[in-house]
Amino acid sequence: MTAPAPLLLTEGEAAQTVALTDAEYLALQGLALVNVTPTLTHGLFEVSASRKVGAVRIGERQIVVRPKITDLNRLVFLLGYAKDLGIWRDDLVHLSADEDLLPALAEAFGRLALRAVEQGLLQGYRTVTDRLPVLRGRLLAGEQMTRLYGLPVPVAVEYDDFTVDIAENQLLLLAVNRLITVPRLAEVARRRLQRLRRILADVTVSPRGAVLPKWHRSRLNARYHSALALAHIVLAAESFEHRVGDLTVTGYMFDMWRVFEDFVTTALRESLHSQGGHSVCQKSLSLDLRDRVVMRPDLMWLRGGEVRAVVDAKYKAERPEGFPNADLYQMLAYCTVLGLSEGHLVYAKGNEPVDLHTARGSGVVIHCHALDLSAPPAELLRQVDQLAATVATPTGALSVGP
Structure with missing residues (x-):
C-alpha cells in the first residue's frame, strides 16, 4: 500500500x-x-x-x-541566540526555505561537524574511577577497605585518562544519533552523519534521558564551537517514540513560545546591561500575604537595589476561556506586587498589535510591544535595544516597534 x-x-x-x-x-x-x-x-x-x-x-x-518564520536561518538564529551569543550570524548554516527544520539542521550540522573534526578528534583529560588488577593513579583507600574488604585485588583507583571520550565529542555523537533517524533525510546528509558516527566510534553513547554532557568554551576547542552550538539546538527538540494501539508514533517538536521567550529574555538582559543595574529572570513573587499564589515574571530589571521594570514575553496572547485578556491581568498583578507604575508585554509581530493600556483606579500603564522576527538578526537586535531603552525609561516617553 x-x-x-x-x-x-x-x-x-x-x-x-x-x-x-x-x-x-x-x-x-x-x-x-x-x-x-x-x-x-x-x-x-x-x-x-x-x-x-x-x-x-x-x-x-x-x-x-x-x-x-519562513526563513529557517532566522529560526535557527532565535534557537541558538541563548546558547552562545558569540558565534551567531545570519549566514551560519545556509538553510533553504523549502526544507523542513530537522532535515535542514542535519544538512548544516553534518557540514559543520565534519569541518570541526577533520583535523582529528579533540582530546582531553577525563577522571576515571575503576577497579583494576594493578595500581594506576590514586588508590581509593576508603572504597578498598569498605567495598572490597581490604583484598589486594582488584584495586579501587582513580586516574586521569587522556582520551577522545570527552563532553565535546559526546555531544556531537548525541546529535548525530538524533539526526540520523530523522524522516525525509537527504541521502548526502545521511552519509555525512554515518561518516561522523564512524569517526566518533570510540566515544561513549550517553544513555537516553541522561543530562547532557557539560563543556566550556576555550581556545583549545574553538574549532568545535559552531558544531556544538548547533548540536545543542538539535538536542533541544523534544523527541518521542511510543505506541497508540497498533500505531507507532515518532517525532520531534519545538515549543515556539519557549524559543521566543528565551530569545527575548536573553537578548533584553544583554541590552539592559548597558543601561546599568542588573536583570533577573523567572524570580518567584508572591501575590498574596500568605505566599500561596506564586508568580514568575520573565524578567525584572533592578537598579539601586530596587525593581525598576518588569517584562513578560508572550509569543502570542493567552486567551483561556473566560479570560480573554489574561496577559493584561497577569502584568497588572506583577506591577501591583512590585509597586510599579508601568509594565511591559513583548509579543511577536503579527500575533498581537502594539498597544498601551492604562488601568482604571491604579493608573498602571501596560505597554504591549512587538518584535519583527522576520527581520535580519542585526535589525532584530536593534529592536531589542530600542525595547531596552523603553523599559529603562519609567516615563514611557519612548516607543518601540519595527
Missing part, C-alpha cells in the same frame, strides 16, 4: 480538512503538535498547527508543522 502524502501545515494558517482513521485521530489528540477537530462528516477532521513546530509520523502518515 502506498503511504499517504505528508500533511504540511504552517503555524498560524487555516486548518486543513483531512481524512483520518480513528487510530490516527486518537494518536493526534494525545500530541500538542496540532489541533484536531471532528467535522460533521465521519472520518474527516479539521487539522491546524498548534503552538509547536516539528514533525510527527503516525504509522505511515507524516505530519509536518512549519514555523511562520
Whole structure:
C-alpha cells in the first residue's frame, strides 16, 4: 500500500480538512503538535498547527508543522541566540526555505561537524574511577577497605585518562544519533552523519534521558564551537517514540513560545546591561500575604537595589476561556506586587498589535510591544535595544516597534 502524502501545515494558517482513521485521530489528540477537530462528516477532521513546530509520523502518515518564520536561518538564529551569543550570524548554516527544520539542521550540522573534526578528534583529560588488577593513579583507600574488604585485588583507583571520550565529542555523537533517524533525510546528509558516527566510534553513547554532557568554551576547542552550538539546538527538540494501539508514533517538536521567550529574555538582559543595574529572570513573587499564589515574571530589571521594570514575553496572547485578556491581568498583578507604575508585554509581530493600556483606579500603564522576527538578526537586535531603552525609561516617553 502506498503511504499517504505528508500533511504540511504552517503555524498560524487555516486548518486543513483531512481524512483520518480513528487510530490516527486518537494518536493526534494525545500530541500538542496540532489541533484536531471532528467535522460533521465521519472520518474527516479539521487539522491546524498548534503552538509547536516539528514533525510527527503516525504509522505511515507524516505530519509536518512549519514555523511562520519562513526563513529557517532566522529560526535557527532565535534557537541558538541563548546558547552562545558569540558565534551567531545570519549566514551560519545556509538553510533553504523549502526544507523542513530537522532535515535542514542535519544538512548544516553534518557540514559543520565534519569541518570541526577533520583535523582529528579533540582530546582531553577525563577522571576515571575503576577497579583494576594493578595500581594506576590514586588508590581509593576508603572504597578498598569498605567495598572490597581490604583484598589486594582488584584495586579501587582513580586516574586521569587522556582520551577522545570527552563532553565535546559526546555531544556531537548525541546529535548525530538524533539526526540520523530523522524522516525525509537527504541521502548526502545521511552519509555525512554515518561518516561522523564512524569517526566518533570510540566515544561513549550517553544513555537516553541522561543530562547532557557539560563543556566550556576555550581556545583549545574553538574549532568545535559552531558544531556544538548547533548540536545543542538539535538536542533541544523534544523527541518521542511510543505506541497508540497498533500505531507507532515518532517525532520531534519545538515549543515556539519557549524559543521566543528565551530569545527575548536573553537578548533584553544583554541590552539592559548597558543601561546599568542588573536583570533577573523567572524570580518567584508572591501575590498574596500568605505566599500561596506564586508568580514568575520573565524578567525584572533592578537598579539601586530596587525593581525598576518588569517584562513578560508572550509569543502570542493567552486567551483561556473566560479570560480573554489574561496577559493584561497577569502584568497588572506583577506591577501591583512590585509597586510599579508601568509594565511591559513583548509579543511577536503579527500575533498581537502594539498597544498601551492604562488601568482604571491604579493608573498602571501596560505597554504591549512587538518584535519583527522576520527581520535580519542585526535589525532584530536593534529592536531589542530600542525595547531596552523603553523599559529603562519609567516615563514611557519612548516607543518601540519595527
